[in-house]
């Protein structure tokens with residue numbers, strides 16, 4: 001079998017630092033090769049080097065790439081331009097920034113079509129949009145990118161990539177920016193298109209599950225080098241390289257479960273009918289024309305020393321709920337009580353928050369010591385160097401780091417600093433808003449271990465907000481699944497994750513790519529989550545629900561209690 | 575000798591002191607130090623800074639004003655000349671006093687125009703100081719080099735004092751509008767939108783003419799002509815400041831809107847830190863690079879604005895030596911036959927060098943501090 005793409009000893013340097021170092025692999029037509037690795041390992045630069053689209057600072061220092069019998073690095077730029085989009089096409093991570101915001105989708109696809117002379121513009125674009133599963137392609141072709149959801153934009157990107165009828169599709173983290181249910185749709189689409197068109201697919205990802213689901217062969221990159229290339233089945237049965245083994249060990253699936261410290265340890269936080277509606281203002285006088293119902297009647301309980309995870313796709317209102325509990329956003333309605341007292345009247349020191357983005361949550365102009373001390377001073381906790389050093393030690397950093405600036409730390413270290421800042425005022429409840437979603441799996445495992453350790457030592461309660469249902473099992477005692485501002489199912493981890501009843505929870509669980517490649521009976525939900533500004537009537541999930549009934553379209557289901565603490569909102573069980 | 579401290583001198587020295595204090599403070603801020611190191615990394619910006627430093631030195635020396643003591647008359651208290659001189663005048667004494675009768679070309683030995691000499695013959699009369707005027711002399715025989723050197727102070731003052739006036743307003747209002755939001759934001763936006771919609775030149779013309787009327791009706795306020803001209807210069811700075819803070823304010827408001835949603839601001843709010851402390855600790859330091867970039871970028875624009883306004887007659891006092899007044903005078907000189915080109919050329923060259931150096935410096939500062947350019 002002769003390879004379509006042959007990469008030999010590719011090396012890329014930035015300055016005199018080798019960021020890609022002697023990478024070699026083959027890719028045959030119709031085959032999928034997954035380039036796996038953590039952030040910064042050089043996988044994106046490898047892909048860009050293949051397209052000869054490296055940023056100015058990076059240079060190809062040596063290596064040889066053969067594509068379809070042509071030596072890519074000796075082609076003139078004009079031939080290369082024909083090849084990009086024609087012979088080989090790319091899909092990038094961020095669909096929002098890869099499309100031109102001022103051109104219609106149809107025009108953008110038409111442009112590629114005309115360039116590569118495959119088919120004529122308008123009709124071809126609609127055909128392609130149909131091929132990538134965009135409903136109502138005639139109308140969508142005339143729309144602008146901002147009118148499309150994230151998943152649809154990524155589909156449009158794929159349609160654009162297909163326009164030149166490429167033999168090789170390079171997909172750089174094509175689903176990282178998408179929700180799991182959408183990710184599952186897009187991955188299926190890619191797989192299907194590849195089969196039908198006989199394309200080779202070079203898939204770049206950090207997600208072992210995605211690789212397991214998609215790839216025929218897997219290459220693991222670490223620090224610029226391809227440390228292991230192997231058949232997917234063999235790789236997931238037992239990775240050979242120590243680095244690959246470490247990656248597997250840090251998967252949440254392979255972490256030990258949290259000890260169950262017993263059920264009712266006493267209620268700490270009680271949230272009743274919390275609602276946050278953001279007004280939508282339009283026109284000159286900025287009249288309120290409607291409301292975004294970001295949080296729409298959420299009731300929760302967090303017990304002392306336990307963890308409640310809120311799970312849901314992006315835009316379902318998780319973060320808003322967390323901020324409203326903390327009174328960072330004034331709730332429209334509802335009560336938040338801590339130990340039976342209204343939180344509004346309370347000093348904020350009992351509840352603290354750890355934010356998602358470790359790069360945005362620390363002021364780059366302040367030293368770590370000052371960052372930690374700020375809250376202590378504001379709340380009258382003595383903030384001397386000793387206390388700060390102690391805190392840093394507790395989160396696994398050194399006391400001497402207090403005098404450094406945030407930019408000197410890695411993402412995981414920054415998240416530790418953010419945790420130290422929250423702990424500095426001795427809170428009893430910490431709201432963690434996706435504290436690991438910006439981190440690599442191995443770092444994520446460390447942070448989760450740290451959080452659990454702190455919980456055991458300090459008796460903290462966590463409200464853990466996440467979109468990644470696979471980490472829930474390894475951190476939380478209780479789970480609440482949120483959809484469009486409401487909690488649709490809640491209960492203990494066992495009840496919800498292993499006995500999911502709500503169709504949405506089931507879909508969410510099924511969409512998670514598992515490393516064993518098997519995802520059981522596949523329950524793909526179609527479509528995108530609706531906008532919280534215009535929730536569908538009746539059950540919010542009914543347009544996507546495979547089990548929707550007549551009643552679901554008319555009435556929002558009430559709460560039904562199954563066994564124990566397991567409660568859900570679905571007409572199937574009422 | 576009696577020192578005279580004009581208002582503009584005091585403000586100029588205050589500004590220099592603030593700059594030095596700021597540099598001293600910035601030396602201890604790691605991110606600022608790194609930024610300045612990047613500014614000085616290229617030879618181009620080193621040259622630009624050297625040129626600016628020369629201009630600044632000339633401007634500073636020219637800001638040390640005094641009045642000369644007149645020869646003492648017995649039995650009377652010492653009297654002082656009405657003319658206010660500066661240390662630069664003292665340094666350039668031969669240039670200032672070596673005046674000719676009228677125009678002469680650069681390094682010429684004779685006047686530019688023929689005159690009837692004593693013997694009735696029409697010829698080019700010889701100069702009193704032949705070959706000493708590098709850039710020639712102007713209509714009243716003043717050395718053009720002297721005039722251009724004196725213009726530097728005016729240009730620097732306009733470029734720097736204006737920012738001193740606009741900066742507090744722009745920073746304060748921009749941050750408050752962005753952070754507080756609500757009706758405060760509405761009022762501030764209304765204010766700068768309104769200001770922006772009045773044509774700047776009209777506003778400046780009206781304000782300068784009003785100021786002139788005030789100055790003319792109160793001659794007793796000013797001891798010397800220099801103080802009178804100085805008042806008008808300050809008024810010009812003030813009005814330029816009032817018309818030019820809106821751009822920076824708008825920029826800072828937008829950036830504050832972005833910063834207030836940053837998670838570190840949210841984290842501070844979660845600790846109950848007050849709005850003032852948040853604006854000072856979390857917003858302002860993260861806006862400093864924009865302020866810095868805006869300042870150096872505005873400088874050259876303001877120097878040019880002075881030239882344009884003085885040319886139109888609504889700039890500095892006609893007695894103040896500035897690039898604008900020189901260019902204004904050149905209007906008639908260019909219409910002469912043969913043309914008198916050297917004062918325009920001299921003013922143009924100096925202004926060009928100043929503005930070019932300032933622009934190169936501004937570019938270097940922007941490249942070094944703008945996170946998007948990195």
Ligand SMILES: Nc1ncnc2c1ncn2[C@@H]1O[C@H](COP(=O)(O)OP(=O)(O)OP(=O)(O)O)[C@@H](O)[C@H]1O
Pocket residue numbers: 014019037038039040041042043044045046055057206
């Ligand atoms: N434009 C650039 N300038 C300087 N360094 C860069 C640039 N682009 C990439 N790098 C560096 O090159 C290395 C590899 O980058 P690359 O983007 O290929 O990694 P990656 O594995 O795709 O990461 P991620 O998963 O975060 O996208 C990293 O150390 C990164 O910091």
Ligand code: SF4
Pocket residue numbers: 502503504539540541542543545546547548549552557569570571572
């Ligand atoms: S109520 Fe109906 S539509 Fe909603 S989840 Fe249950 S079955 Fe599906």
Ligand SMILES: [Mg+2]
Pocket residue numbers: 040043044173
């Ligand atoms: Mg990448």
